[in-house]
Amino acid sequence: MQQAEIANFEELSQVSGVSQWQLNRLLTGLLPKLSIIDILKLSKVLNISLEGLLLEFETAQPLREDWKITNQENFGDVNTDTESLQKEYKQLQQKLDQQQETSHKEFQSASIAALESWLLQWPTAAIIAKKKS
Template sequence: MSADRSIYLKNHQLLLQLMERLGIASLSELSQRSGIAELQLIRLQYGLMPKMPIEILLKLSQTLQVPVDKLLTLFCPEDLQPSDLKQEDDSATRDALRQEYQRLQQQLEQQRETIAREFQQASLQRLEPWLLQWPTAASVAQQNPQLPAVKLLPLMKPILDLLESWAVEAIASVGDKVPYDPRWHQLMEGSAEPGEMVKVRYVGYRQGEKLLYRAKVSPAKEVEETGD
């Protein structure tokens, strides 16, 4: 049996054992899970791991749940095993792998944060009609407990908890009289100077210091005159 064939059979069996432990049935499935081309997995089985890019080793390590240094020990040809390398070279290789791993981990974390922000923004856009209309409807229901709608109020708690977990908070409450601030308030009618009292008609929202929707307000004097 040729040396190449012997290396292939040994590495092929090792890879199958690692895949079986995770319920991975084929190279094709391993390729899909890891994002590694099947050709690279075949090269691995022929003992070409030392020539594979570090990023591929890291992906394989994460998918198979095996540390990179152990993968090197398992799949490198015997003449390139870390125990046979110079200590300083081995240390430099491990440091390079560790630094690259940390860089990719940071990159992955940044991608996760970006995806989370995009998901929140998309969700807030879908919730916009409810965000703008529900507080006013809830205020009417609370003022008249005889209305059947009051029974629906507890059903909204999960949505309110979700918004709280995203640091989304209401700009005042319906009926509140607050100093007019054009940064956070939108006049529905009339006019008002900054600092003049206005009454909140529809709640606005912000996420930290980021404005999502301005609270819709009316001049307090005009509201008192019309009795709204």
Template sequence: MPNSDLTKKLQILMQRVDISSFKALSRAAGVSEHQILQLRRGKLEQMRVDILLKLSSVLKVPLSELIATFSTVNLVEEKIAPNQELLQEIADLKIEYQRSQLALEQQRELLQQQFQHSSLQLLESLLLQWPTAAQKAQENPQLAAVKILPLVQKPLERLLQTWGVEAIAPVGVELPYDPQLHQLIEGTAQPGELVKVRYIGYLQGEKLLYRAKVSPVT
């Protein structure tokens, strides 16, 4: 059973950092709820040091304070000297944890830059030619939109193809109504009845991104 005093101490620390539940603490620290239960049961000595480091980081308390708060062994009263090897292991793990966090952040930034770069390459013609085309359209309202359309359509198609995004069906197509893939914007229809695509929808692999908006065929 959880120790009520230790549970209350943990809840106080959680309140300081606006964490409302043990499940939320589990997600924020990246540790299992079982590990948090171990802490509440006073079994800190059985927990791995890396778990304690994660909890101390999320709760914004020094590791030494976390250990002093939840350890059932009173080192001062029993005059047990701290184990130097354990202290060194804690220090080494803390440094390694900080390095890992820094490496992950750097990798995240690099991946984001690579994603932005590849996307800009796919949209290059749109970025370079669209402002000029838009200006010409303002100067000449009679300019046919069909002449400008490829500047938007082709880069967009390339981008969606690269990301594995496919249209459910083209606009204007009539097909059997499937409520999993289609959204009625007017009228009613039963599954299998013919509907007409008014706004396109998209799939990415097996994942539905947007349902196609359809209306009944009268």
């Protein structure tokens, strides 16, 4: 953490986006329970290789062999996935806005049609009501 100029675990959590709970799991030897995304984030923020991070917190089992991770190229995929999700979100938001506008216009048209029909028949209904009373 000194290499990355990070003072404490709270700051590490904030900078990396990894929860303090996950950091506690890491410190108590539960590295296999962390998601690969969190491990990659920590590796990037701490400026050490993924292999170095795994060796630092390795348990009795050789994690590198189990996961077959040799570099941080997977971290780029996370950014790409995030960007594509943001793009999809914007597209869906635009579609929702269009649907709301269409629904509003349809409701407005139907309401005007109903009122127009009622207003056109009102004078006739009023005349008939006067004759009957």
